[in-house]
Amino acid sequence: MFPIADEDILPLSKEHVFWTWSAQARVNPIPVKTAKGVYFWDIHGKRYLDFNSMTMCVNIGHGNERVIAAMKAQLDELPYAAPGMTTRVRALASKMIAEISPGGALRKVLFTLGGADANENAVKLARAYTGRYKILTRYRSYHGATAGAMALTGDPRRHMWEPAGLMPGVVHFLDPYRYRSTFHRTNPDIPEEEFTRDYLNHLEEIITYEGPETIAAILMESVTGTNGIIIPPQGYMQGVRALCDKYGILLIADEVMSGFGRTGKWFAIEHWDVIPDIMTMAKGLTSAYAPLGAVAMKPEIAAAFNDRVYEGGLTYTSHPVSLAAAIANIQVMQEEHLVEHAAAMGRVLHRMLTELGENHPSVGEVRSIGLFGIIELVRNRKTKEPMAPWNGTSPEMSALRNYCLEHGLFLYTHWHTVLIIPPLIINEEQLAEGFAILDKALEITDGAVTG
Numbered sequence: 001m002f003p004i005a006d007e008d009i010l011p012l013s014k015e016h017v018f019w020t021w022s023a024q025a026r027v028n029p030i031p032v033k034t035a036k037g038v039y040f041w042d043i044h045g046k047r048y049l050d051f052n053s054m055t056m057c058v059n060i061g062h063g064n065e066r067v068i069a070a071m072k073a074q075l076d077e078l079p080y081a082a083p084g085m086t087t088r089v090r091a092l093a094s095k096m097i098a099e100i101s102p103g104g105a106l107r108k109v110l111f112t113l114g115g116a117d118a119n120e121n122a123v124k125l126a127r128a129y130t131g132r133y134k135i136l137t138r139y140r141s142y143h144g145a146t147a148g149a150m151a152l153t154g155d156p157r158r159h160m161w162e163p164a165g166l167m168p169g170v171v172h173f174l175d176p177y178r179y180r181s182t183f184h185r186t187n188p189d190i191p192e193e194e195f196t197r198d199y200l201n202h203l204e205e206i207i208t209y210e211g212p213e214t215i216a217a218i219l220m221e222s223v224t225g226t227n228g229i230i231i232p233p234q235g236y237m238q239g240v241r242a243l244c245d246k247y248g249i250l251l252i253a254d255e256v257m258s259g260f261g262r263t264g265k266w267f268a269i270e271h272w273d274v275i276p277d278i279m280t281m282a283k284g285l286t287s288a289y290a291p292l293g294a295v296a297m298k299p300e301i302a303a304a305f306n307d308r309v310y311e312g313g314l315t316y317t318s319h320p321v322s323l324a325a326a327i328a329n330i331q332v333m334q335e336e337h338l339v340e341h342a343a344a345m346g347r348v349l350h351r352m353l354t355e356l357g358e359n360h361p362s363v364g365e366v367r368s369i370g371l372f373g374i375i376e377l378v379r380n381r382k383t384k385e386p387m388a389p390w391n392g393t394s395p396e397m398s399a400l401r402n403y404c405l406e407h408g409l410f411l412y413t414h415w416h417t418v419l420i421i422p423p424l425i426i427n428e429e430q431l432a433e434g435f436a437i438l439d440k441a442l443e444i445t446d447g448a449v450t451g
């Protein structure tokens with residue numbers, strides 16, 4: 001289509017592209033050429049099994065012809081309309097999102113370009129609606145890379161930018177992370193109910209100290225993504241909802257990564273029958289066929305702006321091509337029953353992860369919900385010493401990732417963890433194909449086990 005030879009892609013990119021999340025001299029990108037289903041191919045024809053849905057976003061899999069056709073048709077009809085106008089796709093996409101939202105309760109939708117700006121707008125809405133300014137988020141969280149979203153982010157990705165001043169008013173709290181629970185080091189076998197209670201007490205104590213009348217919202221990933229696939233223990237999500245109700249605080253669910261079938265429900269928060277006041281989404285909303293994010297909200301929040309202006313907007317809000325992708329993506333998910341398929345394959349993934357854990361001494365713990373899985377690698381199961389330090393890497397983790405890539409398995413490693421987040425269309429055979437490579441790769445980390 002464009003006059004660039006395959007072999008020029010990498011050198012030209014290295015010369016002119018400024019890479020995100022990277023030391024520029026150290027990048028070594030895969031020059032990817034095409035993709036179909038759960039696989040993609042580089043310019044040399046090497047095939048990779050995609051165990052990370054690219055950036056945890058290609059939920060319906062690669063090269064879906066129905067979505068591509070919908071986008072092409074939209075381009076022919078109308079590529080763009082101004083934010084103050086409306087279009088067939090804007091009407092339909094907002095209605096569809098309202099209908100699939102938890103309990104069908106989030107009736108109004110503000111469209112953004114991705115997850116970070118969805119969270120930023122959710123914060124604006126919550127602050128304007130409540131008249132309060134503080135936002136509580138968790139330490140083990142990632143909410144995006146713009147200044148407000150970085151402030152919301154609890155993990156170390158915010159540190160570099162803090163000296164310059166990020167969005168003020170964010171207070172972090174601890175995650176109910178059972179495997180490495182601060183409160184239960186001497187009592188790891190505490191019953192789940194008590195474990196949940198301890199973390200809710202911790203949260204309520206923080207609410208008290210901060211002053212409930214200053215807190216606009218608690219914003220949380222329903223299931224924590226890159227910070228560890230932390231699945232809320234029974235009663236936790238309901239307990240957070242109850243605290244929000246008690247103190248007049250809004251609950252914002254960040255479903256950017258956990259939404260759109262990833263956990264075997266449309267949205268992860270539905271596993272606990274909790275309805276948030278505001279929910280943010282992106283990634284699986286279009287399965288990354290085009291950039292799009294969204295903020296869905298309860299009608300009373302939207303109604304607070306009936307007579308006052310919402311001060312916020314984006315040139316590309318409700319971009320018709322992205323909305324066409326979202327509509328077709330949701331239709332594919334519904335008609336091909338991909339949420340149910342993800343739940344069924346999730347049980348297979350869980351079994352495979354458990355077996356892997358039994359066979360490899362470097363596996364400290366595995367966790368998964370739907371097709372959202374993680375392996376925690378440790379040097380010692382007793383001490384739980386991680387295979388790479390907090391916010392760092394190690395020769396073993398690098399070698400493991402390189403082994404997988406060499407053998408055609410694309411996955412994401414984060415510090416001492418390996419994430420397994422494949423497209424929802426994956427089948428058992430394809431999961432087994434990836435796990436066979438992982439099984440060999442883990443011999444590398446097994447070799448570093450000390451006890």
Ligand SMILES: Cc1ncc(COP(=O)(O)O)c(C=O)c1O
Nearest residue numbers: 114115116142143144256257282
């Ligand atoms: C939970 C969560 N929230 C927000 C974001 C930010 O989304 P984006 O990269 O589209 O801005 C991400 C991205 O990975 C995410 O995982």
